[in-house]
Amino acid sequence: MSLSLKFRPKSLEQIVGQGKIVAVFKKFVAAGSIPHSIFFGAAGSGKTTMARVIASELNYDFYELDATSLKVEDIRKILSSHAGSLIKPLIFIDEIHRLSKTQQEVLLIPMENYAA
Incomplete structure (x- = not known):
């Protein structure tokens, strides 16, 4: 370390x-x-x-992701593993300005609904 x-x-x-x-x-x-x-x-x-x-x-469960190597499936897995849970994850995305439009759209609905 x-x-x-x-x-x-x-x-x-x-x-x-x-x-x-x-x-x-x-x-x-x-x-x-x-x-x-x-x-x-x-x-x-x-x-x-x-x-x-x-x-x-x-x-909170902590997920550290990097937008340059982030796959949409990674986001979906995190969100689905916390679906319906009272405990929400904290998702930290480094280099968010590099998110693709598709990656942004996957995050948009849960964020608008405060589901993540």
């Missing part, structure tokens, strides 16, 4: 910087639900870490 992974924050309390964003997400976590969110920032700024921490604190 790399040093950066070993010391990656495990809770919102451990995240340094981004104080306003962390404060907002602490409120969401306390309420037990988060809105669909897009994290934007430079590489290494903590986007993935923030998503992992949020998923952990809410006890």
